Amino acid sequence: MKKSDLSVSNLTKNFNEALILSILFLEPKHGYQIALEIEEKSEGLFKFNHGTLYPILHKLEKEGLIKGDWEADSPKRKRKFYAITSIGKKHMKNQYREWENLTNHFFNIIGEVNK
Amino acid sequence: MKKSDLSVSNLTKNFNEALILSILFLEPKHGYQIALEIEEKSEGLFKFNHGTLYPILHKLEKEGLIKGDWEADSPKRKRKFYAITSIGKKHMKNQYREWENLTNHFFNIIGEVNK
DNA sequence: GAAAATATATAGAGCTTCTATATATCTGAG
């Protein structure tokens, strides 16, 4: 089971994982679709390299936070749909609180530049 | 000159640099002191490994964002005091706006988990 | 006088992301 610690040493990793898990909260989606939605919702600010995205999905599945299944309907076009698990939901809700805490402390410090 | 782009691929690096530059906005400080203040102000949440801190300071100095000078008063105890440069201030103010933009978009997406 | 805290520095291991490459299907323009 994944540790819910949001360590500062791998912010990007935790950031990317949080985005993916949040996108899957609504409904199952496949990798390519996840990347597109994150890009759209962030107005082009967050872009996933596919070479980064897929290994993360594999890792999240291995950790039991998401579960992937190859599309049943069309056997030719291979698309793997990922659904967030109950463990994944619990983990992500906890992560949200940790991100809130982290950003609050962060802006408390860097807010100095506006004084 | 340093690019002010806040890329998602190295959030931790940008995060650490922002903390250091913000701490130096008030007055010049030496490395060890910077690490302590960040730890205090974050209530222990952000801790710098010294093996991480010093290389960052060297890099920021090389980029002209900070300027380091060995303490004049006590020649025995070696402490290098870093002051933020005008370029560093400008850079950091820009970074603040970019962090605001990034976190706004981020929480807009991960806020889904609370609905 | 000894231990702990202060203070800086670097080397090497480990992890993550990036770029590049490979493969294959589907869609739309011409």
Place this chain on the structure above:
DNA sequence: CTCAGATATATAGAAGCTCTATATATTTTC
């Protein structure tokens, strides 16, 4: 109908950053 571009997944190797460990030396505290 053909070809280009978009869709879709995957992995290998390069590059970059942080971590741990180690080294050195001074100052403070007991």
